[in-house]
Amino acid sequence: MAAWLERNVPKLVLAPSFVAVLVFVYGFIAWTAWVSMTRSRLLPKYEIEGFIQYDRLFAAPRWDTAINNLFVFGALFIAVSMLLGLLLAILLDQKIRAEGALRTIYLYPMALSMIVTGTAWKWIMNPGLGIEATVRGWGFEGFSFDWVIDPDMAIYAIVIAGVWQASGFVMALFLAGLRSVDEEIVKAARVDGIPTWRIYSAIIIPSMMPIFLSAFIVLAHLAIKSFDLVIALTGGGPGYATDLPATYMYAMAFSRGDLGQAASSAMVMMAVVFAIVVPYLYSELRAKRD
Amino acid sequence: MEPILEIRNLGKNFGAVEILKDINVSAEPGGFLVLVGPSGCGKSTLLNCIAGLEPISGGTIHIGGRDVTHVSPKDRNIAMVFQSYALYPTMSVAGNITFGMKVRGVDKAVRARKLQEVARQLQIEQLLDRRPSQLSGGQRQRVAMGRALVRDPQLFLFDEPLSNLDAKLRVEMRLEIKKLHSDLGATMVYVTHDQIEAMTLATRIVVLKDGVVQQVGSPAEIYNRPTNLFVADFMGSPAMNLIPARASRHGNGTRIEIERAGGPPIVLIDGRIDGLPGDVVVGLRPEDIAEAGFRAGDGVQEAECLIDMVEPAGADTFVVSLIGGKQVTARLHAETEARPGSTLALAFDLGKVSYFAPDTGERLN
Amino acid sequence: MTDPARGLPAAPRAGQAALRWLLFAILGLFALFYLMPLFVMIATSLKSLEEIRAGSLVALPARVTFEAWGTAWSSACTGIQCEGLRPYFWNSVSLSVPAVAISTLLGAVNGYVIAQWRFRGANLIFSLMLFGCFIPFQVVLLPMARTLGFMGLTGSISGLVFVHVIYGIGFTTLFFRNYYVTIPVELVKAAKVDGAGFFRIFWSVFMPLSLPILMVTVIWQFTQIWNDFLFGVSFSQAGTQPVTVALNNIVNSTTGVKEYNVDMAAAIIAALPTLFVYAVAGKYFIRGLTAGSVKG
Numbered sequence: 001m002a003a004w005l006e007r008n009v010p011k012l013v014l015a016p017s018f019v020a021v022l023v024f025v026y027g028f029i030a031w032t033a034w035v036s037m038t039r040s041r042l043l044p045k046y047e048i049e050g051f052i053q054y055d056r057l058f059a060a061p062r063w064d065t066a067i068n069n070l071f072v073f074g075a076l077f078i079a080v081s082m083l084l085g086l087l088l089a090i091l092l093d094q095k096i097r098a099e100g101a102l103r104t105i106y107l108y109p110m111a112l113s114m115i116v117t118g119t120a121w122k123w124i125m126n127p128g129l130g131i132e133a134t135v136r137g138w139g140f141e142g143f144s145f146d147w148v149i150d151p152d153m154a155i156y157a158i159v160i161a162g163v164w165q166a167s168g169f170v171m172a173l174f175l176a177g178l179r180s181v182d183e184e185i186v187k188a189a190r191v192d193g194i195p196t197w198r199i200y201s202a203i204i205i206p207s208m209m210p211i212f213l214s215a216f217i218v219l220a221h222l223a224i225k226s227f228d229l230v231i232a233l234t235g236g237g238p239g240y241a242t243d244l245p246a247t248y249m250y251a252m253a254f255s256r257g258d259l260g261q262a263a264s265s266a267m268v269m270m271a272v273v274f275a276i277v278v279p280y281l282y283s284e285l286r287a288k289r290d
Numbered sequence: 291m292e293p294i295l296e297i298r299n300l301g302k303n304f305g306a307v308e309i310l311k312d313i314n315v316s317a318e319p320g321g322f323l324v325l326v327g328p329s330g331c332g333k334s335t336l337l338n339c340i341a342g343l344e345p346i347s348g349g350t351i352h353i354g355g356r357d358v359t360h361v362s363p364k365d366r367n368i369a370m371v372f373q374s375y376a377l378y379p380t381m382s383v384a385g386n387i388t389f390g391m392k393v394r395g396v397d398k399a400v401r402a403r404k405l406q407e408v409a410r411q412l413q414i415e416q417l418l419d420r421r422p423s424q425l426s427g428g429q430r431q432r433v434a435m436g437r438a439l440v441r442d443p444q445l446f447l448f449d450e451p452l453s454n455l456d457a458k459l460r461v462e463m464r465l466e467i468k469k470l471h472s473d474l475g476a477t478m479v480y481v482t483h484d485q486i487e488a489m490t491l492a493t494r495i496v497v498l499k500d501g502v503v504q505q506v507g508s509p510a511e512i513y514n515r516p517t518n519l520f521v522a523d524f525m526g527s528p529a530m531n532l533i534p535a536r537a538s539r540h541g542n543g544t545r546i547e548i549e550r551a552g553g554p555p556i557v558l559i560d561g562r563i564d565g566l567p568g569d570v571v572v573g574l575r576p577e578d579i580a581e582a583g584f585r586a587g588d589g590v591q592e593a594e595c596l597i598d599m600v601e602p603a604g605a606d607t608f609v610v611s612l613i614g615g616k617q618v619t620a621r622l623h624a625e626t627e628a629r630p631g632s633t634l635a636l637a638f639d640l641g642k643v644s645y646f647a648p649d650t651g652e653r654l655n
Numbered sequence: 656m657t658d659p660a661r662g663l664p665a666a667p668r669a670g671q672a673a674l675r676w677l678l679f680a681i682l683g684l685f686a687l688f689y690l691m692p693l694f695v696m697i698a699t700s701l702k703s704l705e706e707i708r709a710g711s712l713v714a715l716p717a718r719v720t721f722e723a724w725g726t727a728w729s730s731a732c733t734g735i736q737c738e739g740l741r742p743y744f745w746n747s748v749s750l751s752v753p754a755v756a757i758s759t760l761l762g763a764v765n766g767y768v769i770a771q772w773r774f775r776g777a778n779l780i781f782s783l784m785l786f787g788c789f790i791p792f793q794v795v796l797l798p799m800a801r802t803l804g805f806m807g808l809t810g811s812i813s814g815l816v817f818v819h820v821i822y823g824i825g826f827t828t829l830f831f832r833n834y835y836v837t838i839p840v841e842l843v844k845a846a847k848v849d850g851a852g853f854f855r856i857f858w859s860v861f862m863p864l865s866l867p868i869l870m871v872t873v874i875w876q877f878t879q880i881w882n883d884f885l886f887g888v889s890f891s892q893a894g895t896q897p898v899t900v901a902l903n904n905i906v907n908s909t910t911g912v913k914e915y916n917v918d919m920a921a922a923i924i925a926a927l928p929t930l931f932v933y934a935v936a937g938k939y940f941i942r943g944l945t946a947g948s949v950k951g
Contacts, residue, residue: 006362009853010772017765017824018780024802024821025787028795035797044801091682104937105686108693111933111940112926113882115899119906119922120692123699123915124712134712168689172941225791228884232903246885249793254889259797266793277789281782343844364850376841380863389859390849437849 029270036263044259053264063265066243069155070272073244074223076159077166081219082212084163085170090200092171093178103175106168114165118232121161122148151241154234158242161233166222170215177211178204213280220276224269245269292355294319294445294477295340300349302332302339302501309335310501313349317445317479317494322471325481326488327498328524333481336498337449340479342366354444369438370447373454375430377422377437384418387436408440428459435470448480452487464490485525489513497521514642519651522573522644528621531574533614534648537566546572548614556593556613560640563655570654573644576608579620581628582635589640597628609634700724700920707915723916727924731917733904736893740921743901747928750812750897751880754819759872761820762827763865767857769828770835771843781832788825795822796889803890810892818890819880826879827872830946834868835861867939874936875943878929898925 005012036053038045057063088106092099109117124130127146135143147153181204189199227246234242236251243251245265253262293316302310310332317323325333338344340351342363350359358366377386387408388401396404409415412432422430431451438446448467452460468491471478482488488495489509497504497512497520505517516522522530535548543561550556558572582592598617599610602624609628610617620636628634645654695712700723702716710717729739769781799818800809808814838861846856887897896904902925906918933940 003360003362006852010768011774013764013853014768014777014780017761017784017828020821020824021784021787024795024799025790025825026783028798029790031798032794044797088682088685091678094678096678096682102682102686105689107937107941108930108933109689110944111878111929113884113899113902113929115882115884115903116922116926117692119902119918120696122906123919124692124695126915129707129915130712137711164689164692169944173945176945221789225793227793228899231884231888232906235907246791246793249796250885250889253797253800262793262797266791266796269791270794273789273791278786281785281789338844341844341848343847363844363847368848370845370848372841372845374839374841376839376845378842378846378860380860389846389851393850393855393859437845 032263032266035259036267038260040259040263042257042259053260054268057261057264057268060261062240062243063245063248065240066245066248066265069242069244070224072155073159073162073226074220076156077162077223078216078219080159080163081167081170082215084167085215086174086205088167088171089174089178092175103172106171108168109165110169112165114226114228115232117161117165118229121157121164122233125157125160148234149238151238154238154242158230158233162223162226162229165229166219170219173211173215173218174208177208181207217277217280221273224273245272291319293317293352294321294354295323295479296352297336297340298350298352300336300339300351301347302335302344303347308501310339310346313503315496315503315506317477319477320475321477322491322493323477323479323496324488324492324494325479325496325498326483326485326525327504329483330500331498332501333483333498334449337370337447337479337481340445341368341370341447367444368447369441369443369445370449371434371438371451373450375422375434375451375454377430377433379422382419382421383414383425383433383436386422386433387440390437390441404440408436411439412436427455428463431455431463435467439470439474444477446476446478448478450481450483453482453484467491486527489525495525497524499524515653516573516644517653519571519573519646522646526575528576528608528619530644531572531576531579531616531618532646533572533574533616533618535570535572535614537568537570537645539564546570548572550613551615553594553596556595556638558591558593558638558640560589560643562589562640563645566645566654567647569648571646571648572614573646574618574638574640575642576619576621578639578642579618580637580639581620581622581626582637584623585637585639587639587641589643590637591640592635592637594633595636596633597630600626600628600630611636696919696923700727700916700923702916704912704914704916723914723920724924726914726917727905727920731905731914731921732908733896733901734893734908740898740901740905740924742894743896743898744924746812746891746895747881747898750815750819751877754816754823754880755873755876757816758820758823758827758876759869761824762829762872763831763862763869764857765824765828766831766833766835767861769832771838771840771861772853781828784825784828787822788829792822792885796885800890810890810895812895814890815886815895815897818886819883822886823876823879827876830868830872830875830943831865833946834865838864870936870939871943871946874932874939877932878940878943881929901925 034046035044037048037050039047039049039052092102096102125145125148127149132143132145135145147157185203186199189203225246226244227250230236230242230244230247236243236247245268249262249265249269252258252265295317297313297315300310300313301308313336315323325336327333335344339346342358342361346359350357352358353366353368378389381389384405388405391401391404405418409418412435414429414432414436417425417429417433422433425433434451452463455463464487480491492509494506495509495512496506499520505512505521512521512525516525516530519532522532533548535546538545538547540559542564543559544563544566546558546560548556548558595611595613597609597611601608601610605624607622607624607626607628609620609622609626611620612618622628646652647654691713698714698716699707701719701721702710703718703720703722706717727740729741730737731739733743769777803809803814803817808817842860843856846860851859882899883897884899884903887900891897891900902921905921
């Protein structure tokens with residue numbers, strides 16, 4: 001018995017976490033998947049009815065808006081954060097004296113809650129008293145900046161806040177990547193007389209492809225899950241104008257009492273995340289094993 | 291005398307792969323058993339099995355007459371020195387050496403006394419307060435040995451302990467281990483891929499390949515009478531010359547004929563053996579081929595050879611000649627007049643010759 | 656990161672110098688962009704409401720008042736209750752401390768097992784845990800709400816601790832596993848021969864080695880849990896809400912006059928703990944961020 005215990009202690013120690021993950025991640029996904037196939041409303045029902053919830057979901061104009069917003073927000077958020085992050089990383093890589101301080105400034109938003117970020121930007125973009133009023137106060141009477149209350153523009157307001165929060169993080173990733181490029185290759189290129197911009201565009205940046213991929217994955221993941229930012233900044237409004245799948249799901253689950261819709265929208269979100277993350281993780285784990 | 295270590299019919303599988311096959315090895319009290327072989331031969335796995343760090347799939351292991359096959363490492367009465375030293379990085383040297391005693395609940399005063407003894411023996415008294423990261427490679431090596439010595443076990447296990455040291459230090463530590471072995475009279479099992487280490491340290495060598503024991507014997511036996519082509523090739527530096535030849539009956543002995551390009555075959559007569567098959571591989575150590583006139587005796591025969599290469603090595607000069615399709619190395623005295631491209635009469639001393647079957651690789655004499 | 660080894664060689668030409676100034680100007684402008692919201696928040700929180708209505712967003716307060724901070728801390732309304740942020744701040748403290756401690760400890764032990772006591776299937780378990788890090792939590796909200804009810808933890812701090820521990824294990828395990836996997840397995844072997852068992856080796860050999868990764872993990876978990884909103888808003892009830900939820904309620908409460916200075920003070924209060932951690936241990940925070948995204 002003692003010998004058996006000694007041999008199996010590692011497995012016994014890992015077991016609770018394993019079981020927890022199995023039940024609370026995979027079991028719960030299965031539960032949600034199941035419920036998404038039923039007619040559940042306020043209370044879950046367990047008779048499988050097929051894809052009716054998904055049919056309802058894709059017929060709902062509100063979901064349509066949410067998905068459109070996700071693509072607009074996701075594409076802009078990822079693209080702008082990456083570009084800004086890369087630009088800042090390259091600029092910071094030029095032997096800047098105040099690099100440490102600048103890095104700290106660029107990255108601090110990442111330590112904030114998205115609720116705080118949303119609150120701050122909501123105030124800054126407040127049409128009556130925020131940036132708009134300030135610029136008008138400077139004498140530009142015609143200046144207008146009311147994106148947060150404009151149904152067509154509100155989603156871009158969220159992009160601004162999101163980029164403000166996440167671009168410093170992308171900068172940190174890229175800077176680490178730039179610094180990990182083999183110094184000798186760069187020296188060799190310099191000896192060959194290749195101009196600095198060519199060294200970046202032809203040697204350094206291509207060798208950072210894995211980091212681009214990581215940054216993309218993380219940003220995409222953030223975009224799909226982003227919920228707090230929208231809630232704090234626009235509450236999904238005006239109307240449903242800035243709904244994202246995450247806010248749609250939450251509304252169905254906790255204020256509309258429509259479990260079937262909540263479950264099916266959650267499953268669609270997971271499908272999107274997994275479509276992006278699974279190939280990435282799979283290749284990561286494989287690469288490590290080889 | 292009852293052996294300290296006795297391994298019977300040991301087998302080890304990883305899934306469907308057989309790592310070790312039917313190993314039978316023993317070590318006498320006070321013996322120095324060296325497990326040697328190329329990387330991947332299973333020698334380190336075998337040592338881990340002896341230590342109890344890896345489970346075995348079949349067979350038994352006895353240490354000190356006790357069956358320890360299913361006993362955990364801590365109860366096998368062993369100590370082990372690892373290739374990377376495996377010093378606990380956050381503990382001082384003293385902490386590293388006494389950790390085992392602490393775990394076992396040895397009295398504090400006893401711990402301090404034993405620590406001092408071992409530190410004096412290994413001359414690391416001034417290092418006891420340092421961290422492993424503050425030590426040189428050689429010093430770490432000593433601490434690792436100290437951790438083993440302080441246990442005073444029935445059996446010491448060494449897993450390639452010198453392979454992380456530079457060449458000069460390696461020779462020094464090799465001598466020190468040898469001295470330690472004779473001072474302590476302890477039984478040791480030592481894994482290495484370095485056949486010189488094996489030859490210099492061992493009282494008994496086990497040559498392993500692909501998880502199978504090729505030969506067990508004293509260093510002299512292994513060196514002079516390798517049991518197959520693999521052992522012949524692996525043990526000794528420069529390696530034994532293994533020359534394909536034709537054998538035929540010659541009176542009571544055997545006539546060995548070795549082809550070579552651009553010249554008549556070399557013919558050697560070995561009067562002490564008969565009954566060889568038609569095709570053989572002749573195994574001759576480089577030191578058994580000398581410059582003609584420098585070697586005399588029963589089995590010495592001479593032949594003119596074209597010298598391809600000359601490698602002065604200080605005390606000796608090695609010359610290479612293409613014989614039987616092989617680059618055959620001969621160990622000549624340092625002052626030899628041999629020049630590449632010239633011919634030289636070489637003396638082949640068949641006193642210690644080995645014959646192998648070319649197909650099975652087994653020894654024939 | 657402190658050794659900027661590459662970059663433009665400093666050339667004496669005037670063009671290069673101008674380029675250098677341009678570089679600093681751009682970097683400085685971006686610094687302003689990142690700092691502006693923080694500045695606006697602080698400045699607004701120190702102004703009176705009259706000044707806010709009259710003045711400019713980016714102006715320094717003409718008369719500094721801490722009134723809004725007092726209100727935000729102890730009397731702002733989060734709906735019908737008007738106790739300020741204080742009780743919710745302590746809710747966040749009392750849920751993040753145990754949640755961080757438990758999930759970090761579990762991650763350490765799990766990482767130790769997976770990296771150093773490899774057994775058949777350990778890698779599969781690790782992969783399963785890793786995939787679990789990436790699910791959108793929306794997919795577990797509904798069953799978790801029911802499970803908490805089943806366990807009698809609905810709307811309780813313990814329930815939130817439980818949720819954060821469960822969904823934190825994946826990351827904490829990942830951190831420790833990736834750290835311990837760089838430590839040679841011979842260390843465990845040596846300790847085994849020395850007579851130490853599983854827990855003794857963990858405690859005496861691995862724990863003393865783990866300070867850096869412990870810092871990374873604790874900071875990561877603390878930031879995640881403190882800043883969480885989704886679990887907080889889904890699984891708490893009036894009285895047990897974490898500070899992020901309370902902040903959102905204060906900002907969006909429709910009762911009475913909109914007090915922007917109180918909103919900003921409340922936002923800063925909610926952000927202070929993580930900002931403080933970032934200020935004192937930013938190095939570990941960044942390492943956690945990059946480790947969480949670039950695996951291995």
